[in-house]
Amino acid sequence: MEILKNKKSLEDYVERQKEMGKRIGFAPTMGALHKGHLSLYEAARKENDLVVSSIFVNPTQFTNALDLEKYPRNIQKDIDFLQNSGWIDAVYIPEVADLYPEKTASKSYQFNGLEKEMEGAARPGHFDGVGTVVETLFRQVKPDNAYFGEKDFQQLAIIRNLAAQLKLPVKIHGVGIYREENGLAMSSRNERLSPAERAASKLIYETLQKANGWFRVVSIPEIKKRVSEIFSEEPVMILEYFKIADEETLKETDFFYKDRNYRAFIVVNVNDVRLIDNLHLD
Numbered sequence: 001m002e003i004l005k006n007k008k009s010l011e012d013y014v015e016r017q018k019e020m021g022k023r024i025g026f027a028p029t030m031g032a033l034h035k036g037h038l039s040l041y042e043a044a045r046k047e048n049d050l051v052v053s054s055i056f057v058n059p060t061q062f063t064n065a066l067d068l069e070k071y072p073r074n075i076q077k078d079i080d081f082l083q084n085s086g087w088i089d090a091v092y093i094p095e096v097a098d099l100y101p102e103k104t105a106s107k108s109y110q111f112n113g114l115e116k117e118m119e120g121a122a123r124p125g126h127f128d129g130v131g132t133v134v135e136t137l138f139r140q141v142k143p144d145n146a147y148f149g150e151k152d153f154q155q156l157a158i159i160r161n162l163a164a165q166l167k168l169p170v171k172i173h174g175v176g177i178y179r180e181e182n183g184l185a186m187s188s189r190n191e192r193l194s195p196a197e198r199a200a201s202k203l204i205y206e207t208l209q210k211a212n213g214w215f216r217v218v219s220i221p222e223i224k225k226r227v228s229e230i231f232s233e234e235p236v237m238i239l240e241y242f243k244i245a246d247e248e249t250l251k252e253t254d255f256f257y258k259d260r261n262y263r264a265f266i267v268v269n270v271n272d273v274r275l276i277d278n279l280h281l282d
Contacts (some may be wrong), residue, residue, distance in 0.1 A: 001083050002090040007098040007140060013090055014142050022049040026143030026170075028134065031055040032072040032188030033081045036178035040147040041087035043175050047145055053082060054092040054137060056099065060106040061129030067274075072188055092141065099136050106132045111161045117250040118243060118265055119154050119276075130155055131162050138168050146170050151177045151185045153263065153278045154250055177277070179205065185277045192273045200236060201275060204268050207231075208279040211244075211264045215281040220244050220254050231268065240267040240274070244281065 004010045017024060025044030029037055037053075044051045055078055062068035075093065082088045096104055106128035109115070115127040138146065146163075148156045153174075160172045178186045180198075183205030190198060207230055214223045224242055231239035243252045247261040256262065262281045267274060 001088050003079065004090055004092045005094075007094060010092050010094070010140055014140075017050055018142065023144045024048060024141065025051045025145045025147065026053070026137075026141050027051070027147045028054045028056070028137050030057045030071065030188070031075065031078045032191065033078045034186050034188065034190075036149060036151070036186035038085055038087065039178045040149060040175050041085060043173060044145065044147050045087050047173075050089040051087055052090045052092065052141055052143065053088055054094070054141070056092075056094055056133070056137075058099075058129060058133040059096070059104055060100075060132055061126050063123045063126055070192070072191055092137075098140075099133060107135070109162065111158050111165075114154065114158050114161055114250050117154065117245065117252070118241070119267075122240070122267070127155070127158050130158065134159055135162060135166065135168070138163070138170055143170050145173060147173045147175055149177060150174045151187065151277065153247075153265070157250060183209075185275070187275065189273050189275065193270060197236065197270050197273070200234070201268070201270055203230070203234060203237065204266060204275060204277050205279075207242075208264055208266060208277060211242075212279055212281050215244075215262070215264075216256055220256070227266075236270060238269040240269055242266045247280070 002013060004013055025048030027040040027044055041051050057071050057073060059068060082091055109128055109131045120127055148159060150156060156174050163170055163172050180186055182202035184201045193201060207227055211223055211227060227242045228239060231237055243265045244262055245252045245265060247263045263278050264281055265278045267276050
């Protein structure tokens with residue numbers, strides 16, 4: 001596995017691979033790697049000649065300075081994880097200046113309203129930061145295919161919009177949510193949970209499954225009421241929001257239309273750890 005520590009080494013590597021006609025699959029990360037990331041690399045390996053990852057904690061997508069400060073960082077552990085996985089051909093570990101050569105600031109994007117829903121409403125400017133770093137990485141890595149987890153479903157939708165809008169020559173793939181044994185969506189943030197909190201957090205996925213069972217059987221306002229009641233009985237877990245939204249527009253709905261696809265989205269705070277999850281409703 002090649003370790004590319006700056007933009008120049010990445011550009012030289014990509015140029016050599018493209019000259020040989022190699023197809024590149026790319027999965028950008030912010031590090032703190034776990035088994036969920038392996039599912040991205042495994043998907044990429046099936047469809048490409050090479051798999052490239054990146055590790056970069058992007059400052060412009062954090063709206064909470066404390067969240068950025070607490071984000072877990074252990075580059076050597078992540079490198080060892082990638083080497084042991086056997087899935088990765090190269091990892092790009094840029095410095096801030098490699099991605100933000102002039103100033104560490106986001107560009108401004110319009111994502112057809114996708115950026116204003118859910119996480120966008122809660123974290124203004126977040127998706128401008130995501131769009132800025134992903135666009136820059138795409139232009140530097142020049143992947144044929146890129147892979148993102150469906151846990152961040154809104155982010156996935158926005159990156160698809162970004163690639164289409166800018167006519168970037170990369171196909172965006174969504175990879176299903178990788179879960180811990182108790183159903184909790186695997187995330188770097190889970191490491192900040194105590195064992196008791198981690199066990200209790202299985203309630204998030206259990207609630208999504210219940211919502212799926214209620215889907216098209218009871219009204220959406222009634223589903224939301226039931227979800228709120230479930231979390232009101234768990235003082236350690238604070239429900240930030242639960243929404244049922246159209247999968248294409250991400251707009252929240254209060255009524256089911258037969259020809260539309262819907263997904264339940266949930267955010268729960270466990271002490272100072274913010275956990276997100278979602279589930280397609282069928």
